[in-house]
Amino acid sequence: MSLASKEHLGLRTMTTRRRRKAPAYELHRGRGAPLHPEWLDDRVPNGFWTDPANHRRYMLWLGRQLGFRRWEDWYQIRVRDFDEHHGETLLGYYGGCAVRAVVANFPEHVWQEWLFAFVPHGFWNDPANRRRYMQWLGDRLGFSRPEDWYRIKHRHFTQNHGGGFLTTAYNGSSIAAVKEYLPDYDWKEWLFDWAGPNFWSSPDNRRRYMEWLGEQLGYRRPEDWYQITLAVIHARSGGGLARRYHNSPAALVMDCFPEYDWRPESFRGTRPSVRAAL
Numbered sequence: 001m002s003l004a005s006k007e008h009l010g011l012r013t014m015t016t017r018r019r020r021k022a023p024a025y026e027l028h029r030g031r032g033a034p035l036h037p038e039w040l041d042d043r044v045p046n047g048f049w050t051d052p053a054n055h056r057r058y059m060l061w062l063g064r065q066l067g068f069r070r071w072e073d074w075y076q077i078r079v080r081d082f083d084e085h086h087g088e089t090l091l092g093y094y095g096g097c098a099v100r101a102v103v104a105n106f107p108e109h110v111w112q113e114w115l116f117a118f119v120p121h122g123f124w125n126d127p128a129n130r131r132r133y134m135q136w137l138g139d140r141l142g143f144s145r146p147e148d149w150y151r152i153k154h155r156h157f158t159q160n161h162g163g164g165f166l167t168t169a170y171n172g173s174s175i176a177a178v179k180e181y182l183p184d185y186d187w188k189e190w191l192f193d194w195a196g197p198n199f200w201s202s203p204d205n206r207r208r209y210m211e212w213l214g215e216q217l218g219y220r221r222p223e224d225w226y227q228i229t230l231a232v233i234h235a236r237s238g239g240g241l242a243r244r245y246h247n248s249p250a251a252l253v254m255d256c257f258p259e260y261d262w263r264p265e266s267f268r269g270t271r272p273s274v275r276a277a278l
Contacts, residue, residue, distance in 0.1 A: 037058075037061055039087065039089075049089055049093060055093070055101075055105055056105050058090055059102070059105040059106070062081065062082070062085055062087060065085055066085075071106070074102050074106070075117075076117075078098060079091065081098070082098060082101070095120075097120045098116075099113055099116045099118070099120050100120050112132075112161075113129070114133055114136075114165060119165075124165055124168045125169075130165070133165055137156070137162060141156060141160075146185045149181075150191045151193075152174050152178060152192070153193050154166070157174060157177075174192070175187075175192050175196060178192075189205070190237040190240075190241070195240060199240075200244055203256075206241060206244075206255075206256050207256050209241060210252070210253070210256040213233070222257065226267050228253060229249060230242060233249060233252070249267060250264055250267035253267070
């Protein structure tokens with residue numbers, strides 16, 4: 001797949017993605033004699049917290065108090081850390097959200113908000129944040145082609161800080177997440193681990209699958225379908241669909257292609273009792 005195609009589909013591999021190297025956290029802890037931490041006094045000077053520089057000073061001080069030595073240590077931050085270190089007023093400037101305070105005061109680092117204990121309220125409502133997570137997840141799973149996403153499972157989200165993401169944004173559907181992430185790809189839902197609880201209830205979906213199956217098998221004439229077997233359907237991800245027809249390939253074919261004048265007795269392997277029912 002060309003680089004242009006990957007960009008069109010929203011895929012960027014580790015080698016093609018240009019990453020901004022974050023500066024070492026230790027280099028940003030301040031130099032020289034430390035200033036007096038005014039937040040330890042009974043009252044801070046008027047207008048003290050309206051100065052963004054004081055927000056930064058407090059956050060650097062808080063990091064030292066908590067023993068943080070790397071950027072990644074900040075993913076451990078909790079609201080109670082502010083409460084226990086004279087930072088309640090500061091946190092109010094960020095809607096009481098510890099994550100927003102960290103991200104705003106350390107913009108030189110590329111943060112993945114889902115690695116904190118909680119994401120900010122409404123975070124997953126933003127399509128850009130959902131896309132960022134999916135790009136990150138794809139990198140972690142080694143996915144470089146759209147077809148790789150057919151291997152995705154629910155546990156891949158829960159094991160990679162995305163359980164809340166999947167539930168909040170997609171009602172628990174990993175397929176819905178993938179389809180939004182790469183909307184230009186022609187997805188075949190039956191090639192995922194599970195098509196979903198109601199997927200085969202749709203006549204359009206059943207027809208789509210059967211047309212695709214015919215192409216896979218090289219069928220060009222209606223008569224070609226007489227040789228279809230249950231084993232072939234199961235081998236090509238159609239087991240769930242076949243069960244809707246009591247594992248009868250003949251019933252499946254005739255329902256999905258009603259425009260043809262079928263001869264039930266001509267279907268391969270159809271038992272006489274089944275032929276009579278058809």
